[in-house]
Amino acid sequence: MAYETEKQIAIKAALAAGQLCERVRHEISPEAIEKKDRSPVTIADFGSQALICRELATEFPNDPVVGEEDAAELKQPEMAERLSQVADYVGAIAPNTTPDQVVSWIDHGNGSVGPRYWTLDPIDGTKGFLRKDQYAVALALVEDGEVKVGVLVCPALQLSAAQPGLMFVAVRGEGTTMSGLDGQNPQTIKVVSSENDPNLRFVESVESGHGNQAQQAEIAKAAGITQDSLRMDSQAKYGAVASGEAALYLRLPSPKTPDYREKIWDHAAGTIVVEEAGGRVTDMHGKPLDFSQGAKLVDNQGVVVSNGLLHDKVIAALQQQTS
Ligand SMILES: Nc1ncnc2c1ncn2[C@@H]1O[C@H](COP(=O)(O)O)[C@@H](OP(=O)(O)O)[C@H]1O
Ligand SMILES: [Mg+2]
Ligand SMILES: [Mg+2]
Ligand SMILES: [Mg+2]
Numbered sequence: 001m002a003y004e005t006e007k008q009i010a011i012k013a014a015l016a017a018g019q020l021c022e023r024v025r026h027e028i029s030p031e032a033i034e035k036k037d038r039s040p041v042t043i044a045d046f047g048s049q050a051l052i053c054r055e056l057a058t059e060f061p062n063d064p065v066v067g068e069e070d071a072a073e074l075k076q077p078e079m080a081e082r083l084s085q086v087a088d089y090v091g092a093i094a095p096n097t098t099p100d101q102v103v104s105w106i107d108h109g110n111g112s113v114g115p116r117y118w119t120l121d122p123i124d125g126t127k128g129f130l131r132k133d134q135y136a137v138a139l140a141l142v143e144d145g146e147v148k149v150g151v152l153v154c155p156a157l158q159l160s161a162a163q164p165g166l167m168f169v170a171v172r173g174e175g176t177t178m179s180g181l182d183g184q185n186p187q188t189i190k191v192v193s194s195e196n197d198p199n200l201r202f203v204e205s206v207e208s209g210h211g212n213q214a215q216q217a218e219i220a221k222a223a224g225i226t227q228d229s230l231r232m233d234s235q236a237k238y239g240a241v242a243s244g245e246a247a248l249y250l251r252l253p254s255p256k257t258p259d260y261r262e263k264i265w266d267h268a269a270g271t272i273v274v275e276e277a278g279g280r281v282t283d284m285h286g287k288p289l290d291f292s293q294g295a296k297l298v299d300n301q302g303v304v305v306s307n308g309l310l311h312d313k314v315i316a317a318l319q320q321q322t323s
Contacts, residue, residue, distance in 0.1 A: 003141070003149050003171050005059070010118075010139050010151045011169060011183060013055035016093050017048035017137045018153035018165075018181060021123060024089060025132065025155075033130065041126045042082065045069055046106055047089045048122035048137055053108040054094060054101075056118055063141075066295055067109025067120040068265050075103055113264070113294050116143045121235075121265035127207055128233025132156070136234040140268035145292030148172045150269035154236045155181065159245055168239045170276035176242050191279040191307035192247040201227040202248040203237040209254050215321075216250040222317035223248065223310050238270030241305050242277035248314065249305035252284055261296040262289075262303060270305070280308045286315040 024044040032040060049069045056065050074083050083099045091097040109120055118141050125135035134156050141149040150170045158164040165181040168189075177186035192199050202220045205211050217229065230246060240246045253260055267289055271281045282288055284302030293299060304314055 001171070001174065006141050006149050007151075007169065007171055009055060009059045010141065010149055011167070013052040014137045014139045014151045014153045015167065015181060015183065016055070017051045017122060018155045018167075020044060020047045020051060020089050020093060021129070021135070021137065022155045023092070025129060028130070028132065033132070036130075038130070039082070041123060041129050043085050043089060044129065045123045045126065046071070046074055046086045046102070049109050049120060050086065050090050050102045050105040051093060052120055052122065052137075052139060053105045057105065057108045060118075064111025064114055064117045065109045065120055066111050066113055066117055066264065067106075067122065068263070069106060069122055070110050071103045071106040074106065113142075113292065116141070118142075119265045119268045119291075121263075121269075124266060125234025125236070131233075133206065134233040134236040136236050136239075138235050138265060138269040140265075140272065142264075142268060142291045145290060146172070147268050147272040147291060150272035152235050152239055152269050152273055153181065154234070154239055157236045157239060159240075159243060166239060168242060168273045170272040172272065172276070174276065176273050176277040178239070178243055189243045189277050191241060191274070191277050192244045193278070193307070193309070195224065195309065197244070197247065199245055200225055200247050201230060202250055203230045203232050203240050203246045204250055205237075206231045206233050209256055211250070212252040212254055215252050219250060219252070219314060219317050219321070220248060222320075223313045225310075235266070235270040238274050238305060241279055241307065242273045244307075247307040248310055249303075250314075251303040251305075252318075253302050261298055262300065264291055264295055264297060267297070267303060274305050278308055279306055280311045281305045282311070282315070284315075284318050
């Protein structure tokens with residue numbers, strides 16, 4: 001099987017990072033939420049990136065890693081205590097970790113997009129993490145602009161009566177699986193395959209500033225969706241489409257930030273998870289997402305993720321609206 005080592009290492013690293021994030025998250029007090037104290041997400045974000053980059057640097061020393069975070073802030077003298085907190089959390093999983101190692105692992109994620117690279121969002125959905133809602137650890141391998149391997153660890157996601165915590169894994173040409181966070185018994189998943197499916201609904205961001213909820217509702221309606229949207233933080237939305245919990249995910253540019261360009265780490269892992277489950281991912285103009293241009297999807301605007309069946313209808317509705 002292709003990319004077997006990459007897949008196994010990505011799973012191991014993302015699960016360890018998810019474990020660290022959950023430890024931090026369980027310690028967030030209601031007062032911290034009240035005060036909008038961002039320190040828990042800072043610690044978990046840096047710790048997650050450090051753990052994953054440590055694994056990738058060891059196993060694939062020649063592969064650049066394009067991660068969301070860097071250690072510039074954490075290196076400041078006034079951040080020494082925060083850094084030692086991060087080192088303690090990382091050390092619980094990778095014993096004897098020093099603060100210097102943490103900094104250098106995080107900075108390993110400063111790589112550039114090239115013919116082969118990894119992209120990492122150590123915590124996607126930081127706002128969801130702080131609200132104790134959804135978040136994801138997202139890791140993907142990209143070669144020649146095409147995502148080849150994607151892992152999404154969603155520690156708070158629950159799609160059935162089972163324990164919360166789901167992992168989605170996809171390898172190009174080999175399908176997408178879903179499992180619990182023990183990684184045991186991965187099940188192949190498929191998108192919604194009929195227009196009569198009770199899950200013919202759409203997902204969108206909780207954060208109104210990350211999209212255009214009014215336009216998203218109109219487009220979903222034009223595509224024949226009559227149910228209200230399901231709002232969810234992070235790339236867990238891609239997991240919802242891939243597993244057939246929803247048929248569409250719309251992310252149209254917010255009127256407040258019309259020139260915003262999406263980041264590769266917010267979409268790479270999710271894209272392959274949906275495509276390998278039978279779905280489609282493009283921008284709002286129907287163009288494939290181009291992961292070869294740098295950290296931003298400079299040639300794309302908005303994102304449309306569907307079960308495939310609905311895709312052309314959605315793009316046509318968007319074209320009609322703007323013409
Ligand atoms: N104006 C904007 N439009 C679209 N996405 C935005 C945005 N500002 C920030 N984001 C991205 O939205 C991501 C969260 O997605 P969602 O809203 O689906 O949960 C953030 O990832 P992080 O939380 O990793 O920073 C951030 O990169
Ligand atoms: Mg993100
Ligand atoms: Mg993030
Ligand atoms: Mg961020």
